[in-house]
Amino acid sequence: xxxxxxxxxxxxxxxxxxxxxxxxxxxxxxxxxxxxxxxxxxxxxxxxxxxxxxxxxxxxxxxxxxxxxxxxxxxxxxxxxxxxxxxxxxxxxxxxxxxxxxxxxxxxxxxxxxxxxxxxxxxxxxxxxxxxxxxxxxxxxxxxxxxxxxxxxxxxxxxxxxxxxxxxxxxxxxxxxxxxxxxxxxxxxxxxxxxxxxxxxxxxxxxxxxxxxxxx
Numbered sequence: 001x002x003x004x005x006x007x008x009x010x011x012x013x014x015x016x017x018x019x020x021x022x023x024x025x026x027x028x029x030x031x032x033x034x035x036x037x038x039x040x041x042x043x044x045x046x047x048x049x050x051x052x053x054x055x056x057x058x059x060x061x062x063x064x065x066x067x068x069x070x071x072x073x074x075x076x077x078x079x080x081x082x083x084x085x086x087x088x089x090x091x092x093x094x095x096x097x098x099x100x101x102x103x104x105x106x107x108x109x110x111x112x113x114x115x116x117x118x119x120x121x122x123x124x125x126x127x128x129x130x131x132x133x134x135x136x137x138x139x140x141x142x143x144x145x146x147x148x149x150x151x152x153x154x155x156x157x158x159x160x161x162x163x164x165x166x167x168x169x170x171x172x173x174x175x176x177x178x179x180x181x182x183x184x185x186x187x188x189x190x191x192x193x194x195x196x197x198x199x200x201x202x203x204x205x206x207x208x209x210x211x212x213x214x215x216x
Contacts, residue, residue, distance in 0.1 A: 072190035076134040101161035146178015176206040
């Protein structure tokens with residue numbers, strides 16, 4: 001994970017330097033024109049690896065050094081399945097205001113709902129910006145880690161008070177653990193930096209929620 005982030009930092013640095021170099025060629029005054037022409041075929045300073053000096057390369061070489069962060073099948077599969085996963089969490093949290101007995105459980109449900117609704121919108125926006133959903137190659141939404149079964153959801157809908165609280169916490173802890181597993185998998189198999197950021201947010205937020213629910 002750290003390596004991917006270091007590559008991203010280097011990519012940003014290369015992009016920024018390349019933009020500055022190309023921008024110099026477009027700078028407007030006549031006095032600067034000879035200097036701009038001289039730099040048009042010039043070089044870009046690329047940061048070296050740890051312990052190595054920077055080196056000068058052409059803007060074309062700098063562009064080729066930028067990592068390929070085009071989404072792959074793992075990015076699309078994760079995003080599409082996590083939307084479904086989050087929606088089930090919202091289905092469970094919608095029951096809490098009327099059926100939970102503990103104010104603490106109601107608060108947890110409210111917090112989960114407030115966090116996951118914007119995450120669904122962000123993932124739907126990512127899909128739209130990247131051409132829409134993709135075929136998932138045999139992946140079954142019902143086989144996603146942590147998903148509650150229809151029988152468990154029916155039991156939750158029929159529970160009230162302490163019985164609801166206990167079942168809600170049990171199902172939601174398992175649900176969050178499944179989401180963390182899915183996020184860790186896409187960090188290993190995916191390729192897109194925005195999906196990586198969303199997955200890291202899921203791991204951080206849902207790990208915190210798991211700890212909170214286990215303490216109740």
